[in-house]
Amino acid sequence: MEPLRINRILSTQLFPKLGNANPPGSAPIRQVGFARTLRGRRKAGALTLARSDSRGVSGDVQEGSSSSSSSSSALGNGKGEKGLVLGEERDASGSLVGFNLTPQSGSHKGVATDRGQEENVDIEGMNKVLPKLRHSIVFVTAEAAPYSKTGGLGDVCGSLPIALAGRGHRVMVVSPRYLHGGPADENFAGAVDLDCRIKVFCFGGEQEIAFFHEYREGVDWVFVDHPSFHRLGNPYGDGHGAFGDNQFRFTLLCHAACEAPLVLPLGGYTYGEKCLFLANDWHAGLVPVLLAAKYRPHGVYKDARSFCVIHNLAHQGVEPAVTYKNLGLPNEWYGALEWVFPTWARTHALDTGEAVNVLKGAIVTSDRVLTVSKGYSWEITTVEGGYGLNQLLSSRKSVLNGITNGINISEWNPSSDEHIACHYSADDLSGKAECKIALQKELGLPVRPDCPLIGFIGRLDYQKGIDIIRWATAELMQDDIQFVMLGSGDPLYENWMREAESTYRDKFRGWVGFNVPISHRITAGADILLMPSRFEPCGLNQLYAMRYGTVPVVHGTGGLRDTVRTFDPYANEGSGEGTGWIFTPLSKDSMISAIRVAVWTYRDHKASWEGIMKRGMQTDYSWENAAIQYEQVFEWATIDPPYIS
Numbered sequence: 280m281e282p283l284r285i286n287r288i289l290s291t292q293l294f295p296k297l298g299n300a301n302p303p304g305s306a307p308i309r310q311v312g313f314a315r316t317l318r319g320r321r322k323a324g325a326l327t328l329a330r331s332d333s334r335g336v337s338g339d340v341q342e343g344s345s346s347s348s349s350s351s352s353a354l355g356n357g358k359g360e361k362g363l364v365l366g367e368e369r370d371a372s373g374s375l376v377g378f379n380l381t382p383q384s385g386s387h388k389g390v391a392t393d394r395g396q397e398e399n400v401d402i403e404g405m406n407k408v409l410p411k412l413r414h415s416i417v418f419v420t421a422e423a424a425p426y427s428k429t430g431g432l433g434d435v436c437g438s439l440p441i442a443l444a445g446r447g448h449r450v451m452v453v454s455p456r457y458l459h460g461g462p463a464d465e466n467f468a469g470a471v472d473l474d475c476r477i478k479v480f481c482f483g484g485e486q487e488i489a490f491f492h493e494y495r496e497g498v499d500w501v502f503v504d505h506p507s508f509h510r511l512g513n514p515y516g517d518g519h520g521a522f523g524d525n526q527f528r529f530t531l532l533c534h535a536a537c538e539a540p541l542v543l544p545l546g547g548y549t550y551g552e553k554c555l556f557l558a559n560d561w562h563a564g565l566v567p568v569l570l571a572a573k574y575r576p577h578g579v580y581k582d583a584r585s586f587c588v589i590h591n592l593a594h595q596g597v598e599p600a601v602t603y604k605n606l607g608l609p610n611e612w613y614g615a616l617e618w619v620f621p622t623w624a625r626t627h628a629l630d631t632g633e634a635v636n637v638l639k640g641a642i643v644t645s646d647r648v649l650t651v652s653k654g655y656s657w658e659i660t661t662v663e664g665g666y667g668l669n670q671l672l673s674s675r676k677s678v679l680n681g682i683t684n685g686i687n688i689s690e691w692n693p694s695s696d697e698h699i700a701c702h703y704s705a706d707d708l709s710g711k712a713e714c715k716i717a718l719q720k721e722l723g724l725p726v727r728p729d730c731p732l733i734g735f736i737g738r739l740d741y742q743k744g745i746d747i748i749r750w751a752t753a754e755l756m757q758d759d760i761q762f763v764m765l766g767s768g769d770p771l772y773e774n775w776m777r778e779a780e781s782t783y784r785d786k787f788r789g790w791v792g793f794n795v796p797i798s799h800r801i802t803a804g805a806d807i808l809l810m811p812s813r814f815e816p817c818g819l820n821q822l823y824a825m826r827y828g829t830v831p832v833v834h835g836t837g838g839l840r841d842t843v844r845t846f847d848p849y850a851n852e853g854s855g856e857g858t859g860w861i862f863t864p865l866s867k868d869s870m871i872s873a874i875r876v877a878v879w880t881y882r883d884h885k886a887s888w889e890g891i892m893k894r895g896m897q898t899d900y901s902w903e904n905a906a907i908q909y910e911q912v913f914e915w916a917t918i919d920p921p922y923i924s
């Protein structure tokens with residue numbers, strides 16, 4: 280293996296044993312899938328999509344791609360009046376942590392024209408500003424809606440790829456072909472067996488992987504097929520908890536995803552080596568490590584770039600250190616995944632705390648790190664929000680950015696939603712009242728159009744602040760309100776929801792389970808959506824709620840703080856401003872106070888309430904904005920040499 284070259288400073292503290300450490304129980308690694316790769320390389324390389332080199336890169340771009348003067352103009356369309364440009368967001372220390380889209384001002388015009396980065400293309404009647412630089416993009420993810428979804432990761436990986444494909448990129452999404460033995464298996468009915476088998480060597484044996492494929496909405500949806508993805512439950516577990524072999528299952532996914540661009544002739548052509556890999560959350564975290572450790576030393580994927588996309592830092596894929604030898608990585612890369620628990624977190628006196636941490640491996644090997652909101656990109660560099668990775672993430676601050684998620688505005692559209700009782704829009708809100716009545720009827724609540732209806736949708740998890748809701752419910756139920764919850768997860772809270780429903784028959788409904796149509800009906804029928812999340816990397820439900828004229832009351836954290844604006848009745852010369860309420864700190868009392876202010880506004884200040892609803896409904900939450908920001912990060916990453924070559 281070639282000596283490791285890292286193009287930017289990488290603290291030895293963070294990479295302590297790289298190059299000389301051997302993992303516990305280590306054995307030589309066989310490179311099964313890769314052998315095939317080398318054979319197919321010539322063909323794959325020849326088919327790589329053309330990419331112009333550093334065209335448009337002005338000379339003053341600084342190391343780390345944080346140069347604002349050059350980058351902020353990158354998205355101008357060169358036509359003078361239609362383009363958007365990115366204005367950078369910096370934190371108190373001056374580090375770039377996110378971007379704002381702003382209309383192109385006169386001062387940017389000249390630069391944008393010089394760079395000539397985009398072109399106007401008329402696609403299906405929509406005059407879009409498209410980038411000239413088209414990439415081959417590979418999303419690797421444990422879930423992608425509508426094929427699989429347990430939460431927001433599925434939503435994002437089901438819709439951002441479509442937005443990027445719509446902007447001219449060649450986009451593949453690689454995720455498992457789950458068969459759970461239920462109706463959801465039908466989701467994969469359109470995917471055909473590509474009749475391409477590869478062998479992956481991991482966990483002490485050779486595993487045969489098949490690929491299924493569906494081309495839909497401009498995206499190559501590639502499904503990795505292996506018997507371990509065929510079982511009852513959901514992608515991660517069943518009624519008994521998380522599957523014990525998740526590390527194995529997602530190791531397979533990562534190996535398969537690295538092979539897919541090289542071996543799958545999708546539409547007649549492989550994606551080739553010049554890909555941008557977006558590794559979403561820990562499940563895909565081995566992808567950047569494999570690129571660096573398994574492929575690049577052999578000259579493969581030299582021009583690829585990898586992005587570690589963090590949707591939730593609380594889940595890192597931590598396993599006992601002996602697992603390392605199972606991952607199909609060279610022994611000398613153990614340091615990349617090495618993780619030592621602090622003394623207080625060890626279970627007994629002889630516990631050395633040694634573990635492997637897949638997400639850590641992704642952070643230290645990927646070219647850039649992305650999170651799903653600007654606020655969260657800062658929070659994860661703090662002790663409170665960093666889940667032990669804050670120092671590591673701080674060390675990569677120059678390549679760490681937050682891009683706020685968009686939403687699928689076709690699926691979440693109150694004027695065409697197939698799941699709701701009546702359609703409506705900001706111009707005619709009458710249908711929303713019908714949706715509320717229909718929801719009350721469906722759930723067996725008293726039909727009371729004027730009674731404020733509060734909704735909650737989400738995983739019943741510590742993250743979502745469900746304990747705060749539980750604690751506050753008795754007090755909230757003293758008010759004249761109705762409260763509807765939809766969620767599944769921790770059995771403690773599932774049982775509590777059932778109990779609360781029987782205690783407060785006229786006011787409370789707790790729907791235990793995962794049900795997308797009901798989630799749409801609650802979003803449309805509720806007046807207020809409650810999100811007391813302890814942390815929230817972005818949050819999608821508040822975006823859906825605002826689009827449906829349902830006013831969010833949220834804890835001021837992460838993406839919630841970035842996307843909801845607290846109502847101010849005095850702003851704009853008394854006409855008001857804001858789309859909801861943000862409360863802080865996260866406590867029962869501050870949450871109840873915020874709900875009471877919202878309920879009071881709903882009851883006694885109808886005009887203000889309508890203003891809040893309409894401002895939320897009129898905000899642009901489409902993926903287009905986020906996709907443009909992703910392109911900016913892609914551009915920076917391709918300007919820089921690979922982080923590890």
Ligand SMILES: Nc1ncnc2c1ncn2[C@@H]1O[C@H](COP(=O)(O)OP(=O)(O)O[C@H]2O[C@H](CO)[C@@H](O)[C@H](O)[C@H]2O)[C@@H](O)[C@H]1O
Binds near residue numbers: 429435798815
């Ligand atoms: N019982 C149920 N029935 C039907 N639908 C249900 C449901 N429970 C949840 N959902 C749906 O699942 C999605 C949840 O998305 P969120 O972004 O709110 O949270 P999640 O924590 O899963 O995602 C993580 O990743 C996303 C994406 O980046 C980040 O926004 C977020 O902050 C981060 O925690 C929504 O579409 C919601 O409607």
